[in-house]
Amino acid sequence: MIKWGRFLLFLVVVALLGTLVATTTTQVAGKITLGLDLQGGFEILYEVEPLEAGHKVDIDLLKSTAHMIERRINIGGVVEPVIDTELPNRIRVKIASQSADQDKLRELIGKPAVLTFRDEAGKTILRGSDLAPNGAAVGYDDLKRPLVTVKFSDAKKLEDVTRANLHKRMAIYLDENLQTNPTIQSVITGGSAQITGDYTRESAQELADLLNSGAMPAKLIEKQVTSVGASLGALALQKTIYAGYIGAALIFLFMLFVYRMPGMIANITLAGFTYFCLVVLDWMDATLTLPGIAGFILSIGIAVDANIITYERIQEEIRSGKTILSAFRAGERRSLITILDAHITTLIATGVLFYFGTSSIQGFAVVLAMTIVVSIITNVFGSRFLLWLVIRSNMFKKPFWFGVKESEIGEL
Amino acid sequence: MSFNNHDTVVRFDIVKNRRKFFIGSSAIIIIGLLFILIQGLHLGVDFKAGTRLDLYIGKEFKPAEVEAIIKEKIPDVAFSPVTTYGTYQAFTRFDKTVSSDTLMVVEQSLKAKYGDQVNKQVSTVDPSIAQEMVKKAAIAVAVASIGIVIYIAIRFQWLFGVATVAGLLHDVFIPIAIFSILGLEVDLTFIAALLTILGYSINDKIVIFDRIRENLRTMKSRSIEDLEHLVNVSLWQTMRRSVYTVATVFFTVLAIALLGSESIRNFSLALLFGLVSGTYSSIFIAAQIWVNLKERNMLKKKA
Numbered sequence: 001m002i003k004w005g006r007f008l009l010f011l012v013v014v015a016l017l018g019t020l021v022a023t024t025t026t027q028v029a030g031k032i033t034l035g036l037d038l039q040g041g042f043e044i045l046y047e048v049e050p051l052e053a054g055h056k057v058d059i060d061l062l063k064s065t066a067h068m069i070e071r072r073i074n075i076g077g078v079v080e081p082v083i084d085t086e087l088p089n090r091i092r093v094k095i096a097s098q099s100a101d102q103d104k105l106r107e108l109i110g111k112p113a114v115l116t117f118r119d120e121a122g123k124t125i126l127r128g129s130d131l132a133p134n135g136a137a138v139g140y141d142d143l144k145r146p147l148v149t150v151k152f153s154d155a156k157k158l159e160d161v162t163r164a165n166l167h168k169r170m171a172i173y174l175d176e177n178l179q180t181n182p183t184i185q186s187v188i189t190g191g192s193a194q195i196t197g198d199y200t201r202e203s204a205q206e207l208a209d210l211l212n213s214g215a216m217p218a219k220l221i222e223k224q225v226t227s228v229g230a231s232l233g234a235l236a237l238q239k240t241i242y243a244g245y246i247g248a249a250l251i252f253l254f255m256l257f258v259y260r261m262p263g264m265i266a267n268i269t270l271a272g273f274t275y276f277c278l279v280v281l282d283w284m285d286a287t288l289t290l291p292g293i294a295g296f297i298l299s300i301g302i303a304v305d306a307n308i309i310t311y312e313r314i315q316e317e318i319r320s321g322k323t324i325l326s327a328f329r330a331g332e333r334r335s336l337i338t339i340l341d342a343h344i345t346t347l348i349a350t351g352v353l354f355y356f357g358t359s360s361i362q363g364f365a366v367v368l369a370m371t372i373v374v375s376i377i378t379n380v381f382g383s384r385f386l387l388w389l390v391i392r393s394n395m396f397k398k399p400f401w402f403g404v405k406e407s408e409i410g411e412l
Numbered sequence: 413m414s415f416n417n418h419d420t421v422v423r424f425d426i427v428k429n430r431r432k433f434f435i436g437s438s439a440i441i442i443i444g445l446l447f448i449l450i451q452g453l454h455l456g457v458d459f460k461a462g463t464r465l466d467l468y469i470g471k472e473f474k475p476a477e478v479e480a481i482i483k484e485k486i487p488d489v490a491f492s493p494v495t496t497y498g499t500y501q502a503f504t505r506f507d508k509t510v511s512s513d514t515l516m517v518v519e520q521s522l523k524a525k526y527g528d529q530v531n532k533q534v535s536t537v538d539p540s541i542a543q544e545m546v547k548k549a550a551i552a553v554a555v556a557s558i559g560i561v562i563y564i565a566i567r568f569q570w571l572f573g574v575a576t577v578a579g580l581l582h583d584v585f586i587p588i589a590i591f592s593i594l595g596l597e598v599d600l601t602f603i604a605a606l607l608t609i610l611g612y613s614i615n616d617k618i619v620i621f622d623r624i625r626e627n628l629r630t631m632k633s634r635s636i637e638d639l640e641h642l643v644n645v646s647l648w649q650t651m652r653r654s655v656y657t658v659a660t661v662f663f664t665v666l667a668i669a670l671l672g673s674e675s676i677r678n679f680s681l682a683l684l685f686g687l688v689s690g691t692y693s694s695i696f697i698a699a700q701i702w703v704n705l706k707e708r709n710m711l712k713k714k715a
C-alpha cells in the first residue's frame with residue numbers, strides 16, 4: 001500500500017530545500033570573503049627589527065608595530081586588512097582588495113619613517129607616537145582656508161612644550177626631511193593644536209596623512225611576499241568554479257545512472273551540502289582561497305563516497321534477498337561505522353595541517369574540516385532521512401529503483 | 413549477509429598473485445628513488461628562496477620579448493626561461509629575491525609594450541623562511557601519519573595499523589617520485605596535496621579493512637586457504653565501491669587539473685597520482701601485506 005503522506009513529506013522537504021537554495025545561494029555566495037588569490041591583493045610577511053641596535057623585539061613592540069601598520073593602511077583607505085603578529089618577531093599583513101594600489105601601500109607600510117617635532121635648536125621635543133591615533137585631520141579656519149588639526153594623546157606634554165617654545169618655530173620632520181615649520185603662537189592646553197600655513201585642500205590632507213602614519217616603532221623587512229593582480233585572481237576563480245561545475249555534473253550523472261532513486265537523493269543532499277557549506281563559510285567569516293576551493297571540491301568527493309559506501313551496502317543486502325526496507329536498515333547500520341572511521345581520520349589530517357601549515361594551507365584545512373562535519377550531517381543523516389521517507393512511502397519497491405537487477409538477487 | 417555468492421564475487425584471485433604486485437610496486441619505488449637521488453626534486457620558491465613572477469599579458473606575445481625586458485630591467489639576477497601557460501600567461505623564476513620596486517618597473521615596461529591589461533602575481537620567499545617551511549612540512553607529514561596510525565591501532569588491530577602505514581608510505585612516495593621524474597615543481601600546495609592523499613588513502617584502506625574485520629567475525633578462517641579466500645571475498649565485495657569512489661573523485665580532480673586555475677594545477681596533478689596509487693595500494697599492497705603478516709602469525713601459533 002502506498003503511503004502518500006510520507007511521500008508528500010519527502011516532496012515538501014525537497015521543495016523547501018530547493019526554494020532555499022534557489023532563492024538565497026547568490027546572496028550567500030556574494031557575502032563570502034574571497035582571499036587575495038581570488039580577487040587580487042597581497043600578503044607580506046615582515047620580520048621586525050628594532051630601530052636601534054641592541055634593542056630587543058618583544059611582544060609589545062610587535063603589537064605596537066602591527067597597530068601602526070594598521071593605521072598606515074587605513075590611511076590608504078583599504079577595507080579590512082588582516083594583520084597578524086607571529087612570535088617571536090614577525091608580522092603578516094594580508095590585504096585582499098582589487099582597488100588597492102599594491103605598490104604604493106607596500107611602500108607606505110614598509111617605510112621606517114620617524115616623525116619628530118623639533119625645536120629651533122634641533123632637539124626632538126615631541127614624537128609621532130605622542131599623537132593621538134588618527135589625531136590629525138583637515139580643518140578650516142574662519143576664512144575657509146584649509147589647515148591641519150592635530151590632537152596629542154598627552155595634553156600636559158603639549159602644554160609644556162608649547163610653553164617652553166612659545167613664539168618659536170617647531171619643525172616637523174619625517175626622517176630627516178623637513179615637512180613643515182610652523183610657529184607656536186600660543187600655549188596649547190587642551191591637547192589640540194592647529195597647524196596653519198599656505199595649504200590647499202590636498203596639501204593639508206597630505207600632511208594630515210603623514211602625521212597619522214606617524215612613526216613606525218621598528219624596522220620592517222619583507223621576508224615573503226605574495227601578490228596577485230586583480231585580473232589574475234578573477235581569472236583563477238572563474239576557471240576553478242567552471243571546473244567545479246563540470247566535476248559536479250559528472251558526479252550527478254554518475255550517481256543517477258548507477259544508483260537510480262538513492263542516487264537522486266544523493267544528488268539532492270549533495271546540492272544541500274554545497275549550499276550549507278557556503279552558509280557556514282559565511283558564518284565563520286572565513287576567507288575563501290584557491291586551496292580552500294580545492295578542499296571544498298575534494299570534500300564533495302568524500303561526501304559522494306559516504307553515499308556510495310551506503311548504497312553499495314544496500315544493494316548488497318538487496319541482492320542477498322532482503323526486502324528493500326530491511327536492506328536499507330542493514331546497509332545504513334553497517335556503513336555508518338565505516339564512514340565515521342574514514343571521516344575521523346581525515347579530520348585528524350586536517351587538524352595537523354592547520355597546526356603546522358601557514359596561512360593558505362590553514363585555509364585549506366579549515367574548509368576541509370568544516371565540510372567534513374557538514375557532510376556527516378547532510379550526506380549521512382540528511383540523505384538517510386530522505387531515503388527512509390521514500391522507502392516507507394512504499395512507492396519504490398522494485399529493486400530496479402536501487403540499481404539492482406532481479407536476476408542478481410539470490411535466494412535467502 | 414549471505415554466503416552463497418562468494419565464489420561468484422571473486423573474479424580474479426588477488427591474494428594468490430600478491431607477490432607480483434609487491435614486485436611491481438617495489439620496481440616503481442626503486443625507479444622513483446633513483447630519479448629522486450639523481451635528478452632531485454624541482455623545488456618551488458616556497459622551499460628554495462627566490463621570487464616567482466606570474467604574468468598575465470592579455471594578448472599574444474613572444475616569451476623572448478618578455479625575457480628581453482626582464483633582462484634589461486633586472487640585469488644582475490638569473491632567471492629561468494619565460495614559460496607560457498594558459499591563454500596569454502607566462503611565468504618565470506628568479507634565483508634570488510627581487511624587490512617589489514624592480515618588479516614594478518618590469519610591469520610598467522610590459523604595460524607600455526602590451527597595454528594596461530598586463531597584470532602580475534609575485535611570490536617572494538626569503539631563504540630563512542624557506543628552510544623553516546621545509547622543516548614544518550616534514551613535521552606535519554610525520555605527525556599526521558602517527559596520529560592516523562594511533563587511531564587505527566585503537567579502532568582495529570595493530571597488524572592493520574602496520575599494513576596501513578606501509579600502504580600510506582607507498583602512496584605518499586609515488587606522487588613524489590612522479591613529480592621528480594616529470595620535473596614538476598614542488599611547493600607548499602604539494603604538501604597539502606600529499607596530506608589530502610594521506611587522508612583519502614586511509615579512507616580507502618579503512619573501508620576495506622573494515623570489511624575484512626567484519627568477515628573475520630562471520631566466516632571461518634582457520635587455515636591459510638580460508639584466510640586468503642576471506643580476503644579475496646572482502647576485496648571483491650568492496651571493489652565496486654573502491655572503483656566508483658576513486659572514479660568520481662578522479663574525474664572531479666581531473667576537471668580541475670585540466671580546466672581550473674594554473675595556480676592549483678600541480679596540486680590537482682599530485683592528487684590524481686595519489687588517488688590512483690592510493691586505491692591501487694589499498695587493494696593490492698596494504699591488504700596483501702596484512703595477509704602476509706597474518707599468515708606469519710598463524711604459522712607461529714601452530715608451531
